[in-house]
Every structure is written in structure tokens, then in C-alpha cells.
Amino acid sequence: MTYILKQIFQFIHLLNSDKGHKSIALGISCGFILGMTPSLSLQSILIFICLFLFRIQIGAALLASFFFTFIAWALDPLFHYVGTQILEMEALKPFFTYLYNKPILPLTRFYNSIVMGSGVVSFLLSPIVYFVSVGLVKKYRKTIVQRFQGTKFWKAVKLSAVYKWYTKYESIYG
Amino acid sequence: MGKTKKKKGIFRLEAIIPTIIVIIILSLYLVFFFDSNMKTALQWTLTRAHGAEVNIGQFKTSLKDLKIEINDVQFTYDQNPKLNVVAFKHLDLKFLWEAILQAKYIIPTANLNNIQTMVPRKSPGYVLPQAERTGYRGMSNNIKNQIKEQVNGNILNDLHEISKGTDVEDQLKKIQYDLKTDQKVKALEKELKTKEAEWKARLKALPKKEDLKDYETRLKAIKFKSKGIKEVAKQIKEASSLVKEVKGTIKTFKTTSKDLKTDLSHYKSELGGIDNLIKDDLAGIKKKLKLPSFDSESISKGIFFPIIEAKLLEFKRYIAMAQSYFPKSKEKDAVDPDAIAPPERGKGKNHYFPRKNSYPKFWLKLANISSVTGQSEYSGNFEGQVTNVTNNPKHLGLPIKAVIKGDIPKQKISGIDALITVDHTSDKPVEKMEFTVASFPTKNYILSKSNDLSIELLKSLLSSKVTAFHSNNNIKLKLNNQFNQADYQVDAKSSTTKKLVMSTLQRMAALTLNGSIEGTWKKFKLNLNSNLGKELESAIKGKIKDKLKEAENKIKDKLFSGVQKSKDKLQAQFSQFSKGSLGELSSKENYLEKIKEEAANIKNIKPDLKNLNKKDLKEKGKKLLKDLFN
Incomplete structure (x- = not known):
């Protein structure tokens, strides 16, 4: 839990800094895929491994996953429809039969209509989510953060002892 | 010199330790x-x-x-x-x-x-209570209702009530039952009044006695004035016209009489139908009062239906549970919607891609x-x-x-x-089961438990055979049980019932309980029989049949005596009216027939008179021609 909280604080810190926008956008993309997947399956585990292995903002991924889960719940009928259409395509039947009878691959539960539908939709949309996230982070920093930093309130905060302690702590422990 | 932070690579090396920990x-x-x-x-x-x-x-x-x-x-x-x-x-x-x-x-x-x-x-x-058991959801009510329809679940209470001499009058006060007979009698009374008025008006419109006398006077006048050809021709003309008029009047009387007879016959059949209504009402009241029919099957069903109900519910539950693990056919989904719960949201549908021999x-x-x-x-x-x-x-x-x-x-x-x-x-899909146990000692086995009667087998040797068949919602369930060397414990609300059941059980060498269920889950037929039912039936027949008859007579006296009186009164009124009106019509009709006959007799001599007239005219013609040419 501490680790997760730390990641979320880091995400807020990073979001308000001037670096790491790609890492945040990647985190949001991964969170999007995680959130859209209905249950724990092999691809979710793979995404988690990627999150741990590569320098992707985990806090962003967790927050995005939490947010997109609610959207996915409402989109279930759409995913079911898309998944059913794909799984019932005659041309793909031999391919699915091959996958279904191979080791490991069935663990992805690709044969489930919602898993297939949400998987296809989320993987196809994840690059778009990535680029949109990059744009939004940049815009957020330009408009909201800069404007906020120009306010009297923020200037007053920056002069306070608490903020000085915080910057000292930040420089020591990162 | 300030410390420069080392640039972090693409891999999150610091995650190795947490991963290992996980x-x-x-x-x-x-x-x-x-x-x-x-x-x-x-x-x-x-x-x-x-x-x-x-x-x-x-x-x-x-x-x-x-x-x-x-x-x-x-x-x-x-x-x-x-x-x-x-x-x-x-x-x-x-x-x-x-x-x-x-x-x-x-x-x-x-x-x-x-x-x-x-x-x-x-x-x-x-x-676990039945509702909490897997597969039970949403299926019990239909089965219970169907069994309830086919079983008099109160038979033991009825036995108790009747054997102690139930006060039917008291029960009658408690129940609300609108007698169809009562309503019918009231309607017929009203109808009779309306019809009476209607018919009186119609009879009044018919020719009166004076009018008929007029015909007679006219007839007499024709009879006594037959002098001379001219006069005879006039009389014949008058007779023809009289016959025609009388015929018309008779026709009116006949039509009226026919209409009246149709009305009367309809009314008579309505009056006759009251007896059938009394029977229907009696059956309805008996049902409300729950006056039972103590035949062996009713008794067996009344005592042992909870056992078969529980078995059937369990059977259905196991079927529903088993079916939930198999791929569902579309046909089955359509036929048995309550057997399997629909897939939960978010679960989707699994598609299988098996290979042959996979x-x-x-x-x-x-x-x-x-x-x-x-x-x-x-x-x-x-x-x-x-x-x-x-x-x-x-x-x-x-x-x-x-x-x-x-x-x-x-x-x-x-x-x-x-x-x-x-x-x-x-x-x-077909599910079949056959289960036999040749001998099985039971202890404290409860055969029936209700407020009215409980029968417990303290010990016995059970021999049982159960066969069950299920296919596409069609069921066949058969139970054959025999309890040998049994010791019973009977408790009943009424000591008479307790005594009756206990003495019957003690007379029996073995207790049998056979039942079957056949049909679909939505509509099945339940048969249940036990030798206890047969034995109780014969014991009850002697003791209680008279009391049942007495109760039935009490209902008849209490509820239908008034109806009977009204019916008799109505019958008398109807007879009087029908006798009076039909008699009047008939006597007038007869009277007119006589006039018609006599007038027709006069009319029948018309051809001779006509011939005579022609001859006379011929002679007159000849004479005129002679005078003209001479």
C-alpha cells in the first residue's frame, strides 16, 4: 500500500514538474488497457510485468486503471458485441482453433467475448490514448501549472518554511 | 561540487527487489x-x-x-x-x-x-434453508403451487374437525360465499314479473270475448237468411269474409300462443337449472369449508406430500445445478427460463474452438x-x-x-x-437415475409433520426404489418405499385422530409409500398412494362418513332452504301464470275454430250456388236473345 501511495504521489509530483510526460502517458495507456480488461488474465499480468520492468509511471497507470474500470463497466455490451463478432468470424475460426489448442495462449481467455472485445478495443485505442495523454499533460503544464505558479498564493507558499523543508527533503531523498 | 543525478535507464532496476519480495x-x-x-x-x-x-x-x-x-x-x-x-x-x-x-x-x-x-x-x-441451496433460485413456487393444487394439505385438520363434530353453521358464518342460486332465483323472479306484465299487455291486445261474440252473431245471421240466389250469394260472400277474418284472428292467437309457449319453456328450463346451480353452490361451499373427500389417495397425499415435494425440489435443484455446467442449447433456454440464471453482466460468453479429439x-x-x-x-x-x-x-x-x-x-x-x-x-439431453436399496434401517424418520398430525418412524427397515427421468423439461419420477418392522410414534391435535392413525398403523404389517410424478415442470401430475391411506379410508368410512353427510345436510338446510322456498314459490307463480294464460288462449282459439268450421261449411255450398246462378243466367240470356230476334 505504501508503495502504491508513493507511486501516486510521485505521479502528482511528476505531473506538476516539467519532465517525464512520456512516462505518464505510457502509464495512462497501460492503465487504460488494465481498466478495460474485465478480469485478471494473462495479458493483465503481462501489463503488470511491463509496469514493473520498464520505467512507466505506475501511479498514472493505477489511477487510469481505476478511472477506466468504470467506463469499461458501461461499455461491456459494446465489448461483448465486438468480441462476439470477432470470435464468430468464419475466416478466423482456424486461427482461433489453433490458439485455443496451444499451451499458455488459452490462459489469456481470448475466447471470451468481453475479453476479446475489450482487448481489441483497448489495444487499438492505446496509441491514441498515449498521444492524447502526451498532449493533455503538456497543455496542463502550460496552462494550469504555469498560471497557478504565477498566483500570489503559490508565491506565498513557496516562501513558507514548510515548502523550504519540502524542497530540502526532495533534494536529499529525490 | 554539486552532485549530478545519474540518468535513469529504460528498465526499472529498483523494482527488482519489490518483485522478488512479491x-x-x-x-x-x-x-x-x-x-x-x-x-x-x-x-x-x-x-x-x-x-x-x-x-x-x-x-x-x-x-x-x-x-x-x-x-x-x-x-x-x-x-x-x-x-x-x-x-x-x-x-x-x-x-x-x-x-x-x-x-x-x-x-x-x-x-x-x-x-x-x-x-x-x-x-x-x-x-441450509432450501432457498440458500445452489440451483434453488426461482423454481420452487411453481412446483409447490402445482402440488398444492393437487393435494388437500388440510386433510388432517379436516379429519380432526369432522371427527370432533365440526360446527358447520359456525364455519358458514365465517365464510363469505355469494350463492349463484340465490342470484338466479332473484333474477328469475324479476324476469317473471317483467314477462307477466309483458304478456298481460299482449293478451289484452288480442280480440276480446265481445269481439268473438260478434263473429258468432255474424255467423248466425248468415245461417238464417238463405232465401233467393242474390241473397245466397251475399251470404256466401259474407261467409267467405268471415272465414278470412276468423282465420286471421286464429293466426294471431296461434302466433301469440307459440310465442308464449317458447317463453314459458325457456323459463321452465331456467327454473329447472336451479337444481344444478344448487349442486354447484354446494360444491363451492364444500370447497370453501374444506369438507374433504376421504379417499385413500387424498389421505396419502395429505399426509405424505411434504416428502415427495422435498424430493422433487431436490431433484429439480440437482438438474438445474448439473445443467448450469453444460453448454446450453438455444431450445432449452427458451423452454426453461427459470432453470438457469442468465449470465451475469461482465461475464460475456465463452466460445469454444475444440479440435476433433482435443x-x-x-x-x-x-x-x-x-x-x-x-x-x-x-x-x-x-x-x-x-x-x-x-x-x-x-x-x-x-x-x-x-x-x-x-x-x-x-x-x-x-x-x-x-x-x-x-x-x-x-x-x-437426457438425465436418468435408478436407485435401489434393499434394506436400510431408519431411526427417528419423520414421515409427516404438521400441526395436525406427526408420524415418526422410531425404527424400521426401509426398502426403497427411486427412478427418475428428465429430458427437455419432461419429468418422470417414481418412488416405491416399504417400511418393514416399524415402530411408530404418532402425535395429533385430536386424540380421536391420534387413536385412529395409531391403531391403523399397528394393524399394518408394513407401511408402503408409492408415488409418481409425470409431466413437465410447468404442469405435472402427482400420484401418491400408501396402504396407510387405504386403511385409514376404510376406518374413516365407518366413523366419519355419517358426520360428513350430516354436515352436508346442514349446509343444505342452512343455505338452500330459503332458496328452495323461493324456487317453489316461483314455480307456483309460473304454473299459475302459464295455466291461466295458456288456458285462456286455448279456449278462445277453440271457440274461433268452431266459428271458422261453421262459416267454412256455408262457404262450401258456394260452387252449387254459383252453378245454379250460371244456369239461371244462361236461361235468362237465351230468353233475351229469342225476344230480340223474334
């Missing part, structure tokens, strides 16, 4: 807690499936061998929670690695050993059941096999079969023989 935690969980959690989960699931507490002594998994061992499993007997209906010491299941990697669960062989039955529990197990998702190829009588007095000799338990029998092309035979000599249980076939290999 892996260690997971491994520790698998080693120390997984089995225990699985045991709890399995206990919970089996308890809901079985309907009473299921305990598992040990659940052991071996990841290396892909093996599960389950030891000391106890299934609580829901009829007597102090006992386990079945217990076994050991079950092992070995899975195939190649299948597990395909997310499939294939068990080539399983072994079930050391089966015991009717073993006392250390502490009584809990029994594994289904789950397949228990063979489970060997073997047990030998050991030191424990509850262990027995059992032998059996369960084959081809799978989630996709159509793909496998093999039905699920379970054959178990055995006995437990120390418990005096013998001749256990069970054959279960679940054939879902075609579009017409």
Missing part, C-alpha cells in the same frame, strides 16, 4: 495458506450444493505432481444433522500438465476410498470408487465407477455414467445399487 510472498502463500483457503472455498461450495454442512479434513495440493488430495470428507444428513449421510476418507485427483497449460482440467483417474454412511458426527451439522475444458475420465468393510462399523463394501464427467459431453460424445453398488453389513444396510446417466451428447 514472488516470495506469493510462494509463501501457496505453501502455507493456499490449501487452507481452497479447503474453505470447497467446503462452502459443497455445502451449498449438498444443502447441509460439508466438512473437509484436509485439502492438499502438490504443484509438482499436479495432484489434489482431499481427505476426511463428511456430508451432513439433512434429515438428521447428527449423522453424516456419506463420508469418505480419501479422494485423489491427478491433473495433466499439458492440459493445464491450455487452461483445461483433465483428470485421467481419480480414486475414492473408504466410504461410510450414517456415521454419527462429532457435532450436529447445519442444514480435450474439453473439464474431463474426469474415470473415478474409481472402492471401499471395504473395515474396523469401523460404518464402513462398507462399495464398488463403482464414475466415467466421463465433462463440461462438454457433445464434443466428447460420451455420456456421464455413475455406477455404485455396495452394502454395509455392520449397519444392516444391503443392496445399494445406483445408476446415474447424464447424456448431453445430443440436442435432446
Whole structure:
């Protein structure tokens, strides 16, 4: 839990800094895929491994996953429809039969209509989510953060002892 | 010199330690807690499936061998929670690695050993209410309602009420019943009044006595003035006109008479229908009062229906539970919507892509059941096999079969023989079961329990055969039970009933209970018979039949005496009216007929007079011509 909280604080810190926008956008993309997947399956585990292995903002991924889960719940009928259409395509039947009878691959539960539908939709949309996230982070920093930093309130905060302690702590422990 | 931070690479190296920690935690969980959690989960699931507490002594998994061992499993007997209906010491299941990697669960062989039955529990197990049992949801009401329709569940109370001499008048005061007869009599009274007025007006419009006398006067005038041809011709003309007029009047009378007769006959049949209405009303009131018919089947159903109801509910529950594990055919979904709950949201639909000869998702190829009588007095000799338990029998092309035979000599249980076939290999799934036990000692077996009567078998030797068939919602269930060497305990609200049932039971060498259910889940026919019913019927016939008759007569007196009086009054009024009006019409009609006849007689001489007239005219003509030419 501490680790997760730390990641979320880091995400807020990073979001308000001037670096790491790609890492945040990647985190949001991964969170999007995680959130859209209905249950724990092999691809979710793979995404988690990627999150741990590569320098992707985990806090962003967790927050995005939490947010997109609610959207996915409402989109279930759409995913079911898309998944059913794909799984019932005659041309793909031999391919699915091959996958279904191979080791490991069935663990992805690709044969489930919602898993297939949400998987296809989320993987196809994840690059778009990535680029949109990059744009939004940049815009957020330009408009909201800069404007906020120009306010009297923020200037007053920056002069306070608490903020000085915080910057000292930040420089020591990162 | 300021410290420059080292640029971080693409890999999150600092995550290695947390990852290792997570892996260690997971491994520790698998080693120390997984089995225990699985045991709890399995206990919970089996308890809901079985309907009473299921305990598992040990659940052991071996990841290396892909093996599960389950030891000391106890299934609580829901009829007597102090006992386990079945217990076994050991079950092992070995899975195939190649299948597990395909997310499939294939068990080539399983072994079930050391089966015991009717073993006392250390502490009584809990029994789940039916509504909490798996597969029960939404199916009970229809079955219960159908049984309720076919069974007089109050027969024991009726027996008690009638035998103590129930006060029918009191009951009649309590029930609200609108007599159809009463309503009909009132309607007929009203109708008679209206018709009477209507007919009086119509009769009044008919020619009166004076008018008829006028015809007579006219007739007399014709008779006595027959002098001279001219006069005769005039009289004939008058007679013709009279006949015509009288005929018209007679026609009016006849039409009126016909209409009246039709009305009267309709009314008469309506009056006659009151007797049938009285019968209907009597049946309706008897139903409301629940005056029972004490035949053997009604008695058997009344006493033993809870047993068959419980068996049927359990049967349906097991069918629903089994069906939920098989792929559902579209036809079945349409026919039996309440049997299987629709898939929950977010679950989606699984599509299967099997190859010929590929594994289904789950397949228990063979489970060997073997047990030998050991030191424990509850262990027995059992032998059996369960084959081809799978989630996709159509793909496998093999039905699920379970054959178990055995006995437990120390418990005096013998001749256990069970054959279960679940054939879902075609579009017409069939489930069959045959279960026989030649001899089974029962203790404290409750045959019937209600506020009115409870019959408990303190001890007996039960011989039982149950056959069940189910296919596409069609059911056939047959039960044949015989309780030998039985000791009974009877409790009843009424001492008369208690005495009657007890003495009947003591006279019987064995108690039989046979039943069958046939039809569909939505509409089935229940038959239930017991020799106790037959014996009670003959005992009751002597004692209670007179009281029933007396009660029936009381109802007749109380409710229908007034109706009868009204009916008689109405009948008298009707007779008087019909006699009077029809008599009047008939006498006038006869009178007119006579006038018509006499007038017709005069008219009949008309041709002669006409001839005479012609001859006379001819002579006159000749004479005139002679005078003219001379």
C-alpha cells in the first residue's frame, strides 16, 4: 500500500514538474488497457510485468486503471458485441482453433467475448490514448501549472518554511 | 561540487527487489495458506450444493505432481444433522500438465476410498434453508403451487374437525360465499314479473270475448237468411269474409300462443337449472369449508406430500445445478427460463474452438470408487465407477455414467445399487437415475409433520426404489418405499385422530409409500398412494362418513332452504301464470275454430250456388236473345 501511495504521489509530483510526460502517458495507456480488461488474465499480468520492468509511471497507470474500470463497466455490451463478432468470424475460426489448442495462449481467455472485445478495443485505442495523454499533460503544464505558479498564493507558499523543508527533503531523498 | 543525478535507464532496476519480495510472498502463500483457503472455498461450495454442512479434513495440493488430495470428507444428513449421510476418507485427483497449460482440467483417474454412511458426527451439522441451496433460485413456487393444487394439505385438520363434530353453521358464518342460486332465483323472479306484465299487455291486445261474440252473431245471421240466389250469394260472400277474418284472428292467437309457449319453456328450463346451480353452490361451499373427500389417495397425499415435494425440489435443484455446467442449447433456454440464471453482466460468453479429439475444458475420465468393510462399523463394501464427467459431453460424445453398488453389513444396510446417466451428447439431453436399496434401517424418520398430525418412524427397515427421468423439461419420477418392522410414534391435535392413525398403523404389517410424478415442470401430475391411506379410508368410512353427510345436510338446510322456498314459490307463480294464460288462449282459439268450421261449411255450398246462378243466367240470356230476334 505504501508503495502504491508513493507511486501516486510521485505521479502528482511528476505531473506538476516539467519532465517525464512520456512516462505518464505510457502509464495512462497501460492503465487504460488494465481498466478495460474485465478480469485478471494473462495479458493483465503481462501489463503488470511491463509496469514493473520498464520505467512507466505506475501511479498514472493505477489511477487510469481505476478511472477506466468504470467506463469499461458501461461499455461491456459494446465489448461483448465486438468480441462476439470477432470470435464468430468464419475466416478466423482456424486461427482461433489453433490458439485455443496451444499451451499458455488459452490462459489469456481470448475466447471470451468481453475479453476479446475489450482487448481489441483497448489495444487499438492505446496509441491514441498515449498521444492524447502526451498532449493533455503538456497543455496542463502550460496552462494550469504555469498560471497557478504565477498566483500570489503559490508565491506565498513557496516562501513558507514548510515548502523550504519540502524542497530540502526532495533534494536529499529525490 | 554539486552532485549530478545519474540518468535513469529504460528498465526499472529498483523494482527488482519489490518483485522478488512479491514472488516470495506469493510462494509463501501457496505453501502455507493456499490449501487452507481452497479447503474453505470447497467446503462452502459443497455445502451449498449438498444443502447441509460439508466438512473437509484436509485439502492438499502438490504443484509438482499436479495432484489434489482431499481427505476426511463428511456430508451432513439433512434429515438428521447428527449423522453424516456419506463420508469418505480419501479422494485423489491427478491433473495433466499439458492440459493445464491450455487452461483445461483433465483428470485421467481419480480414486475414492473408504466410504461410510450414517456415521454419527462429532457435532450436529447445519442444514441450509432450501432457498440458500445452489440451483434453488426461482423454481420452487411453481412446483409447490402445482402440488398444492393437487393435494388437500388440510386433510388432517379436516379429519380432526369432522371427527370432533365440526360446527358447520359456525364455519358458514365465517365464510363469505355469494350463492349463484340465490342470484338466479332473484333474477328469475324479476324476469317473471317483467314477462307477466309483458304478456298481460299482449293478451289484452288480442280480440276480446265481445269481439268473438260478434263473429258468432255474424255467423248466425248468415245461417238464417238463405232465401233467393242474390241473397245466397251475399251470404256466401259474407261467409267467405268471415272465414278470412276468423282465420286471421286464429293466426294471431296461434302466433301469440307459440310465442308464449317458447317463453314459458325457456323459463321452465331456467327454473329447472336451479337444481344444478344448487349442486354447484354446494360444491363451492364444500370447497370453501374444506369438507374433504376421504379417499385413500387424498389421505396419502395429505399426509405424505411434504416428502415427495422435498424430493422433487431436490431433484429439480440437482438438474438445474448439473445443467448450469453444460453448454446450453438455444431450445432449452427458451423452454426453461427459470432453470438457469442468465449470465451475469461482465461475464460475456465463452466460445469454444475444440479440435476433433482435443480435450474439453473439464474431463474426469474415470473415478474409481472402492471401499471395504473395515474396523469401523460404518464402513462398507462399495464398488463403482464414475466415467466421463465433462463440461462438454457433445464434443466428447460420451455420456456421464455413475455406477455404485455396495452394502454395509455392520449397519444392516444391503443392496445399494445406483445408476446415474447424464447424456448431453445430443440436442435432446437426457438425465436418468435408478436407485435401489434393499434394506436400510431408519431411526427417528419423520414421515409427516404438521400441526395436525406427526408420524415418526422410531425404527424400521426401509426398502426403497427411486427412478427418475428428465429430458427437455419432461419429468418422470417414481418412488416405491416399504417400511418393514416399524415402530411408530404418532402425535395429533385430536386424540380421536391420534387413536385412529395409531391403531391403523399397528394393524399394518408394513407401511408402503408409492408415488409418481409425470409431466413437465410447468404442469405435472402427482400420484401418491400408501396402504396407510387405504386403511385409514376404510376406518374413516365407518366413523366419519355419517358426520360428513350430516354436515352436508346442514349446509343444505342452512343455505338452500330459503332458496328452495323461493324456487317453489316461483314455480307456483309460473304454473299459475302459464295455466291461466295458456288456458285462456286455448279456449278462445277453440271457440274461433268452431266459428271458422261453421262459416267454412256455408262457404262450401258456394260452387252449387254459383252453378245454379250460371244456369239461371244462361236461361235468362237465351230468353233475351229469342225476344230480340223474334
